[in-house]
Amino acid sequence: MSEMPYPIQEWEQAIKQIKSVIAARVNVNSQGEIEEVHILAGSGRGPKQIVRDVESILVAQFDLQIDHKKISVAQVDEEEEGSFAIVESTRPKLVGVTLRTVNGMAEIKVELLTGDKLIEGLAQGPSSSHNKLRLFVEATLKALAPLTLDNFVFVTEDVGITQLAKQQIALVSITLIASVGEQSLVGCALVKNDDREAVVKATLDAVNRKLRFLRHD
Structure with missing residues (x-):
């Protein structure tokens, strides 16, 4: 029409x-x-x-x-102490990440799959090594925005790659801001082949502690 x-x-x-x-x-x-x-x-x-x-x-x-x-x-x-659980059709899964740099600026795209629906988030900023990691977190959170209906605000506090027991680990710290107050969320993921994918998975790990996606079909 x-x-x-x-x-x-x-x-x-x-x-x-x-x-x-x-x-x-x-x-x-x-x-x-x-x-x-x-x-x-x-x-x-x-x-x-x-x-x-x-x-x-x-x-x-x-x-x-x-x-x-x-x-x-x-x-x-x-839930107890004002925490949240969000029920959705499926838990988002990582499909792919894309990094493009032009004249010192980076553009990050993160693609997630929820059910049979592909969702994506974009983030842009200076292409310094540390800031690019932050951009992968930001792009992941933007991809999740349609699932939270923008009723929750996620703030990236810190992100980094560290070593534990001879393994590289991606760590992400996020603050969840909601009507009842703020909560700190932390996620981690093992770096297997790509630290960028590990940062995205660590972001999902942090968020999924409060956003539980369950099948209802």
Whole structure:
């Protein structure tokens, strides 16, 4: 369709009226058709129930039909000491990393696979050895942003490669900023062939301590 009969904000507002839904984001293609619906919800109801409600409300209020596979639900639980667990369809897996340097500047791309969906993050900055490691962390966190609906802010505190028992280890320190406060997250990964991939895996290790991705299919 050439024009959207309803603004995206109205679709998102309608979805937010569904029980247990905390936040919603709708992504459309160049034709104005819905490509993805990201839902952040509480843990009181099952993801499948919420998906069915999203389908129903879009049909009832806007006469819009959407494939349930385009709807992803992340669930947030407040755990002991204010920690978080986010439930999603799958745990992100590293697909690849790309580094491009031009005139002293580096561009990093990190590609992750969640379910059958490829997500990617880009980060740019000076191409010094240490800063490039930080950029791999930043690109990984940007790739994860659609899964967290931008309700959580991740700050890269430090990253480095160290040696332990004759093995190279990538270490990443991240601060999670949420409505209830801040938490420090630390991740590590063994450097096997590529320190860049190890930094990405260490970032995922840090984040996955609070973001638990579980299958609900």
